[in-house]
Amino acid sequence: xxxxxxSTLDTIVHLKRRGxxxxxxxVMTSGDRYRIEDPDALAVTTSQLHYYPRSGLGIHMRLNQIxxxxxxGDRRRRPQPPPQRRAS
Numbered sequence: 001x002x003x004x005x006x007s008t009l010d011t012i013v014h015l016k017r018r019g020x021x022x023x024x025x026x027v028m029t030s031g032d033r034y035r036i037e038d039p040d041a042l043a044v045t046t047s048q049l050h051y052y053p054r055s056g057l058g059i060h061m062r063l064n065q066i067x068x069x070x071x072x073g074d075r076r077r078r079p080q081p082p083p084q085r086r087a088s
Contacts, residue, residue: 011069012049016042025070026061034059035072 006014015024016039023037026049036042036051043050049061 008066008069009044009046009063012042013044015069015071016044023072025072026066027068027070028061029065029067034061 012026015022016036021039023035026034026036028034034051038053041052041054043052047063049059049063049066051059051061053059
């Protein structure tokens with residue numbers, strides 16, 4: 001069975017809800033970029049996003065004008081244990 005591709009809306013909801021939260025950017029078709037730093041300040045509807053950062057005015061984004069969603073990679077990761085060596 002083919003795996004269903006995740007929609008832009010699904011991606012945003014996933015990034016908003018994951019723990020620990022890591023900021024991400026929404027890139028619009030106009031080239032504008034909006035960094036989402038507070039998941040509680042982002043409201044998601046079926047056709048729009050509404051973001052109200054503490055640092056400024058609210059931002060309203062239409063889903064059909066989103067070009068991409070980029071993860072910033074600043075999420076804290078658990079340290080991985082060193083690989084185990086095979087006995088010869």
